[in-house]
Amino acid sequence: MNKTILAVVIVAVVLVGGYFLLRGAYQPTQPVPQTSNQQTAQQPINQPSATVQPSQQPPASQAPVVTPTTYNVSIQGFAFNQKSINVKKGDTVVWTNKDSAPHTVTGNNGGPASGTLNSGGTYSFTFNGTGTFDYHCAIHPYMTGSVVVTQ
């Protein structure tokens, strides 16, 4: 009787011990997927705040720099050459008297007013308004010219 009881106890110990061994062996594998699921679930939340950097594009809305142009008109043979010239607002016209006689650049309705330009003299005027500016020589009124200023 004692041997059979001892054998039953041994078998019971082996079974119970094996049961806990098996439980101990399987337990560690269960928490792993849980923690990995939490990590993968948090990544999408962190990504947007980490990728809000690319806002450093240079301001492309700065107005393009338009360099004013200077045009030359010669006064020669008692005439303005060229007689009519087209410019942009902000451009400058320079008249040069290439005659031996004196001339003027005088706006019909304001604008350029050179006074007397002796031979070789120059006069420059910057047109900051748009429109057609007719002018003449005050000494020789038949000498006429015009500057057409557009935006």
Ligand SMILES: [Cu+2]
């Ligand atoms: Cu003149």
